[in-house]
Amino acid sequence: MAKLGKRTRAAREAFAGKNNITVEDAVALVKTGATAKFDETVEIAMNLGVDPRHADQMVRGVVTLPNGTGKTVRVAVFARGPKADEATAAGADIVGAEDLMETIQSGKIEFDRCIATPDMMPIVGRLGKILGPRNLMPNPKVGTVTMDVKSAVEAAKGGEVQFKVEKAGVVHAGIGKASFDAAALAENIRAFVGAVSKAKPSGSKGAYMKKIVVSSTMGPGVTVNVESANAE
CATH class of the missing domain: 3.40.50.790 (Ribosomal protein L1/L10, domain II)
Incomplete structure (x- = not known):
């Protein structure tokens, strides 16, 4: 088994036992864990209750994040x-x-x-x-x-993000940088989740948003409470 570095061990210890938390708590935790020597991207991954192999369960769309992505888009x-x-x-x-x-x-x-x-x-x-x-x-x-x-x-x-569900029913995207203000990241997360929510396909049955995880490029992920992330 590979030996974990001090930074990775410390990040995992900080995240231990913290699941299904609010967007604000998740952002604070992810920002604390983003200790790489570069400005890490804050990423969101959503597990959806859809099977994209069926046309009526395809999820795709676009959203303009209110605070941009922090990325230079070519x-x-x-x-x-x-x-x-x-x-x-x-x-x-x-x-x-x-x-x-x-x-x-x-x-x-x-x-x-x-x-x-x-x-x-x-x-x-x-x-x-x-x-x-x-x-x-x-x-x-x-x-x-x-x-x-x-x-x-x-x-x-200006911060527009496209999203498209993958084969396993997962949608993911970068929603800002670790250097962003915590409130700006939380606002971006809710804007992204809201757009995915509105893109719910007609063929989706049962729970649509099953799991939401937020992480930084080099840091662990933390599970976010779906209701907190999808709040208007």
Whole structure:
């Protein structure tokens, strides 16, 4: 069995026996346990009572966190002409059409969010096998296939988070940095949980939100009371 370092042992001891606690208590605990030499990301993982293999139980959506993510998001936009200029003016990091497609096909993916105007989808569609598994494929349901390129780019840069349930029924995302004020992290957590709650699919039966865990990049996780996290 691998020997645990002093920092890891101390964090686990601090978290021991603390489960199903309020959002505020969880945030305080996670911030205390984030002792790495870099500004750790605070992450949330939700176990949902859905089976995403069925279309009527798919959970996906987008939420703008009120206090941002603390992460610099690199945005690529598929557009031509005035819309390409609009994307560049809005702060997009990469803008292109066929040239951008060829760059991605070569294996060079230097962006975290991909946006496209509707007329670009025949080109973007060829990249489904590359972008799809990375959750980068533009989709009108989450606002990344749009003619309003300016708003889409600004939202992506301003703290918008996309979420999509995985095979095991888990949704996870980064909701801020350990350096954030505790109140800001708590507000972000509730905004994210609220968005997932509103995205409840018609095919979901029984308990929808089964478990919520909050952690930092290098720290242990702590279970959060579902009612506390889903409070309006």
